[in-house]
Amino acid sequence: MSNQTRKVPKFTIARRIVQICVLVLFAAPLIAVGSGLFGATSGAEELDFTASTLPFFGSLSSSTVAGVVVLDPFAALQTICASKTFDVSWLIAALPVLLVYGLVRGRAFCGWVCPVNLVLEGLDWVRGKLGLKVAEHAVPRHAKLLVALGILVLSAVTGRLVFEMFNPISAINKLVLFGSVAGVVTLAAIAVLELFWARRVWCRALCPLGGFYEALGQLGCFSVKMDHSACTHCGLCSKACLADPEILDDALDGTSGRVAAGDCMLCGKCVDVCPTQALSLGPAAPFPK
Ligand code: SF4
Ligand code: SF4
Incomplete structure (x- = not known):
């Protein structure tokens, strides 16, 4: 393997930090009220970690932030389908998550x-x-x-x-x-x-x-972009892709200047492995061609 491919995988390192921080974020309220991880209890007192008593509590499906309920939009959609009713408060609760991933890129989640x-x-x-x-x-x-x-x-x-x-x-x-x-x-x-x-x-x-x-992927304002003049068609990016190798095809064959597929996770793995810096990750207009 050439020295060029041994560069620091900065996106992978950044993602590990974020992924672990997310786990810690959801564990922290329980630990704060005396519960250990994996069901262990560190305090003798009876635990009381209802949403109303903590500023933040919950999971990726549903959480409460300063008393405001935040819902995973797909869980909200299932609730609407299952109950066959539409409560605007569910939409409002799902809106923050929908906006963040809609504006960044859906599968950044x-x-x-x-x-x-x-x-x-x-x-x-x-x-x-x-x-x-x-x-x-x-x-x-x-x-x-x-x-x-x-x-x-x-x-x-x-x-x-x-x-x-x-x-x-x-x-x-x-x-x-x-x-x-x-x-x-x-x-x-x-x-x-x-x-x-x-x-x-x-x-x-x-x-x-x-x-x-x-x-939601096409709405996102961030993409992997391609500098065709720097690409040597080594194929390392397709091999490393966490979503699917074929989503890089249009960028590699020159049809597109970026990875346009809605299922790109914006993980940056392709950028990390590219030996020629042909790929970069950054802001880009939504609805790519
Ligand atoms: S973009 Fe980079 S990793 Fe992908 S084929 Fe071109 S040179 Fe190789
Ligand atoms: S950012 Fe990740 S998912 Fe998107 S093309 Fe690159 S490796 Fe594949």
Whole structure:
């Protein structure tokens, strides 16, 4: 490997810091009121960590900030479908999250915040270190849009928040915060799929939340940009892509000056590995051609 490829992976380092900070952010209120992680209790007093008694409390699905409820927009959509009612307060509660990811880039949530992606990147790293080969099965990357739609339809039919019944993000939160192993089956099933069926298939093609944020992706004001004159077509960026190698195709063949696909996670992994600095990540007008 050339020295050029050994540059500091600054986006990967930055993402690890943000991903860990997010976990700490949601654990901090519980620790502050005397609860340890994984369900352990460090204080003898009875715990009282209701949303009304703490300035911040909750999870990535639903939290309370200074008494204001903030909802994950996909959870809000499921609530609307399941209850078959529309309460404007749900929309208001989802608006801050919708605005942040809508303006930055939808799947920045997947690349920078989601703890499932953190765990699965770790799993992929271990797989690589062990030299385990995954027999790749083609799964269309846009399947996650249909999965998201299917979850909403099923929520309407069953009257239940269907994704929340097996949401692996909640499973990790509950495991780390409360020691609950109820969601471990979901996490294990995803791990088996990724190890033995198709690499990174959950984030790439199946996660309904990823599908929801892919639909928002075109609105984002940040993109990976390409300097065609510097590209040597070494292919390292496609190989490293956390979303799907094919999302770089238009930028690589000169059709586009940036990665326009809505499912780009803005993870910066392609920028980190590019030996010629042909790729950069920064502000760009929404709705790319
Ligand atoms: S953008 Fe960089 S990493 Fe990707 S093919 Fe071109 S030179 Fe290689
Ligand atoms: S194109 Fe680059 S920034 Fe986008 S998901 Fe792939 S590796 Fe990450």
